[in-house]
Amino acid sequence: MDTPTPMLPRKVSNVLHKRSPLPKPFSADDISQLGSITISSEEGNAWEDASEVFWDTPKRRTRRQTALYLLVAIGVTFGFITPFRTSSINLVFDPYKPIRPELSPTPGNTADPIKWLKENSNDKHAVTKGFLSRLQHGRPRAALISLVRNAELPGMIQSIRQMEEKWNAKYLYPWIFFNDEPFSDEFKTETQNATAAKCFYAVIPKEHWSLPEWIDEDRFINGLEYLGTIGVGKGWLVSYHHMCRWNSGFFYKHPILKDYDWYWRVEPDVHYFCKMSYDPFRFMRDNNLKYGFNMNILDDARSFPSLGPHTAAFMKTSPHLVHPNADLTWLVDTNTSDYNNCQFFSNFEIGSLNFWRSPQHQAYFDYLDQAGGFYYERWGDAPVHTLSIGMFVPKAEIWFFRDLGYQHDVNMHCPPNREVACDCQKTRLDENFYKLVPLQSPQRKPDDTCIRQFLGGKWLEKKDGWTMGVEKAFGGDGYHGYKLLEDE
Missing domain, CATH: 3.90.550.10 (Spore Coat Polysaccharide Biosynthesis Protein SpsA; Chain A)
Structure with a gap:
């Protein structure tokens, strides 16, 4: 049964006709002779154009679009259910993705309340549960x-x-x-x-x-x-x-x-x-x-x-x-x-x-x-x-x-x-x-x-030599002697 093919460029009309039979499978002899075939530059371009037009049929375009939609849907789905891992809350684009909020890094000798809570929970609840x-x-x-x-x-x-x-x-x-x-x-x-x-x-x-x-x-x-x-x-x-x-x-x-x-x-x-x-x-x-x-x-x-x-x-x-x-x-x-x-x-x-x-x-x-x-x-x-x-x-x-x-x-x-x-x-x-x-x-x-x-x-450690009484004697309120001040 003949299968219609799309219109081809004029320069390859002598190669393929408007209606042509389905190609026969290659035989063993055909395959063995492929290495000796020589195609001119003009013929190669003609075949390349013909191949592009041949494969770009409406049915194939529909299939490609369907496949693309499926890939996008799969990507969106996995993007939603896969846990989002990052140390910066600025990178959260999905408003419904849970993330443990962290602040900018503090000096190595500075305690962090978030780190403290994480450590004191034995990491049991330190990270989000993810897609489940x-x-x-x-x-x-x-x-x-x-x-x-x-x-x-x-x-x-x-x-x-x-x-x-x-x-x-x-x-x-x-x-x-x-x-x-x-x-x-x-x-x-x-x-x-x-x-x-x-x-x-x-x-x-x-x-x-x-x-x-x-x-x-x-x-x-x-x-x-x-x-x-x-x-x-x-x-x-x-x-x-x-x-x-x-x-x-x-x-x-x-x-x-x-x-x-x-x-x-x-x-x-x-x-x-x-x-x-x-x-x-x-x-x-x-x-x-x-x-x-x-x-x-x-x-x-x-x-x-x-x-x-x-x-x-x-x-x-x-x-x-x-x-x-x-x-x-x-x-x-x-x-x-x-x-x-x-x-x-x-x-x-x-x-x-x-x-x-x-x-x-x-x-x-x-x-x-x-x-x-x-x-x-x-x-x-x-x-x-x-x-x-x-x-x-x-x-x-x-x-x-x-x-x-x-x-x-x-x-x-x-x-x-x-x-x-x-x-x-x-x-x-x-x-x-x-x-x-x-x-x-x-x-x-x-x-x-x-x-x-x-x-x-x-957070309760005091500076060496500091006392609340001395600070108050000099007009302070008695709460400025901590080593960690949080605002430095």
């Missing part, structure tokens, strides 16, 4: 959450825009806004216009934002007046007490979060300074981390004088709930053995909702709630979160997001060593240690800053 995690789990079920009032709309828009610009514009994790009253149409419209991600709005149940029945109202009112008199921050505001209690034991129970596993807390009128080239949610999940913080600072002890003793009492009544690998030493004053008032600054936190839903934390919160300290004193969610994390989570599952620049009011963290662009002046590791403690507070400050007590090891 991606195939089995996919994109983390996570959201950006904010407790905000209608009147705080301008500050909320500021926070959203910076978060979107620095990170979420390419990830599009949803925003979930909470309020103790319905959001206005203006609030919904403006927030939706500030992001391409989905926005959801939730009203807090009244029972989660009101005085519990076991609270003595007269004692509560007297406490408000006392806290206002001595100047404890926002301690005279009823709504602030509701807020601290809600953030401590109720936010994760709201039905709107039932389909989520991870959250990033975003406050109104905060600042995010650094570009983020990886997904913190995937990073947390794939490295089996439970809680991420950005600042570890001291709080005004007058806000929660009985929180430490109540926590100690809880541990005595429920020792079986405390994690066997928990490390509370960095939260204990070495001189008094009491709670030293250090805390993770919870205005910035990235964490596991499933941890807060755990029976351990719920038992601890219920114990504190019955004690009444959220109203008789001003127990904040930051120290409650910190103590809960300290009791129930191994330190190897807590992450210091030192590469993310952040500011809330007077407290600002700007990473001194970074590979990503940051719109801020670098800060010292100990920059925010006691900014929340007013001068009139009589509390004793720890011998070491909170973040250094958390990091431990070389």
Whole structure:
């Protein structure tokens, strides 16, 4: 049967006709004579042109295109499921590829918190799980959450825009806004216009934002007046007490979060300074981390004088709930053995909702709630979160997001060593240690800053001949004698 061939150039029409029979297979004699065949330059070019035209049929073009599409699809697939290995977060092009974020190399004699955490986890969770995690789990079920009032709309828009610009514009994790009253149409419209991600709005149940029945109202009112008199921050505001209690034991129970596993807390009128080239949610999940913080600072002890003793009492009544690998030493004053008032600054936190839903934390919160300290004193969610994390989570599952620049009011963290662009002046590791403690507070400050007590090891080593007393005598605050300063 004859097979049609494509039109050929005029100069080879004497070689091939428009319709020619299929070529016969070479015989042994033909093959043996190939070495003696001589083709002129003109004939060779003619045959080359003819061969090119002969092979470039529509059917062959279709096959080549199909093969190309298959190769591209295979390449994309393997590019997605193959673990991405690099030491620089600047090279992460796929927004959903988890990677352990690293900062620029530090001098060989300088300890690295990231290295420290890696070593103290025995490398068990030091690297991402790779393609199995991606195939089995996919994109983390996570959201950006904010407790905000209608009147705080301008500050909320500021926070959203910076978060979107620095990170979420390419990830599009949803925003979930909470309020103790319905959001206005203006609030919904403006927030939706500030992001391409989905926005959801939730009203807090009244029972989660009101005085519990076991609270003595007269004692509560007297406490408000006392806290206002001595100047404890926002301690005279009823709504602030509701807020601290809600953030401590109720936010994760709201039905709107039932389909989520991870959250990033975003406050109104905060600042995010650094570009983020990886997904913190995937990073947390794939490295089996439970809680991420950005600042570890001291709080005004007058806000929660009985929180430490109540926590100690809880541990005595429920020792079986405390994690066997928990490390509370960095939260204990070495001189008094009491709670030293250090805390993770919870205005910035990235964490596991499933941890807060755990029976351990719920038992601890219920114990504190019955004690009444959220109203008789001003127990904040930051120290409650910190103590809960300290009791129930191994330190190897807590992450210091030192590469993310952040500011809330007077407290600002700007990473001194970074590979990503940051719109801020670098800060010292100990920059925010006691900014929340007013001068009139009589509390004793720890011998070491909170973040250094958390990091431990070389971060606590002092310069030879240095003493806190001598530094204070010369006008210092007593916290500049460390060998490792982080900002050098």
